[in-house]
Amino acid sequence: MIQYLRSLVFVGHIYVMMLIIGVLWAPYAILSKHGARSACKTYSRYVFWSMRWMVGIKAEVRGPVPEGEVLIAAKHQSFLDIMMIFTALPSAKFIMKREILWTPIIGLYAKRLECVPVERGKRGAAIGKMVADVEAGRATPGQLIIYSQGTRVAPGVKAPYKVGTAVLYEQLGQPCVPVATNVGVFWPRKGIIRRPGTAIVEFLPAMPEGMERDAFLAHLEETVETRSNALMREGGFDPDAIR
Template sequence: MSFQWIRSLIFVGQIYLAMAVIGLAFMPWALFSRKGAYAACKTWCRWVMWSARWMVGIRCEVRGEVPQHEALIASKHQSFLDIIMIFNALPAGKFIMKKEILYLPIIGQYAKRIGCVPVDRGKRGSAIEKMVRDVDAGRIEPGQLIIYSQGTRVAPGQRLPYKVGTAILYDQLGQPCVPVATNVGLLWPRKGIIRRPGVAVVEFLPEMKTGLSRAEFMSELEASVEGRSDALMADLGYVRKVDALD
């Protein structure tokens, strides 16, 4: 058992303890004000990033131009850390998320308060239709809608297709799309306890204009996010293996 594993175990334990403490402390304000819910979530995100630096050696860095206007944010998803970093960077982010999260203590309550959009991933067609209806109904709340285009966390080197739901939302919202690349999965894996030291980056890439065809949009999005994510991972010494599908 390595010293880094022990440090990682303590780090993981304390961030969930902090979640409970901060969530309960802010709850009275959050119940009556969405600003209170955002304040609680951002306070916890900042605590995680600050404690990650001195406890496990992960320094969090946000690059690129962070959108301040309404936009669709289409991001690579490698671990819980990219959720934390993206949400903290945006002024009013809300997620497309799996419905089961709503039933988690504290996280579920705050997800509702900040306007996250739950979908049932087990029913793809109806999930997309409901997603569009919910997003359209919620447009009175300005902000940035965050979607993970591959639908789940994807480990470095793993390949999963980009789902059409992102293109449907892009058409429906009529808003520009900002792709986001990351390398966080090399330092904070999607499974397990160990956290590795290094510079964790999420990078907001150049905005994609409105009006692209679905095929153009999906092709440009995937090329942009995958290409830049590979480059960020290469900065940490990772070389993506080329398989027969490439």
């Protein structure tokens, strides 16, 4: 009960802080992409600091963090892995649903960070425009993040890796860095309770450009799932227990 109450206060106050930081940084964000990135990283770091003493979660990033133009194919368990990956990378941008652009506060910052909004069935056109904008100097290069399972997946739950990641990998012609995580053990995708422990995001060895599609997807899934399962076990959760 005590942990639930602490979690309730924590969750409520981070949404208040999102509004406060979002509004305070808005003029800077409108004028500068650096302002938008500063706001999002400031908010994320505030969440990491407050969750440590309020609910007992420590954030840890492992592995070599990429700095150049690469595709990031990550496992997605909760809002926490979004913040951890974004804060670790120098110039992150996300593949996201177009509806998010109309979300108060978040939509403004998504636009300024040059995230790539996609409509169902029209991802190819959106990626093509992004590549053209970077080549023409209208957009800054960076690390493009896609969640290969397409949604948040709870620890221990199996979900397929979608072919869209392989299509994007082929279109970009860039190396792909897989990312494993165990954050859902401590910060679940649904509900209020937050559990103490070390939430980890781990950048894994890059996969070179030019792999055949089926081989790429098979290697990506095997790499991310195997390492994520190991991280979950490290956090005290057996991903095989609920299967």
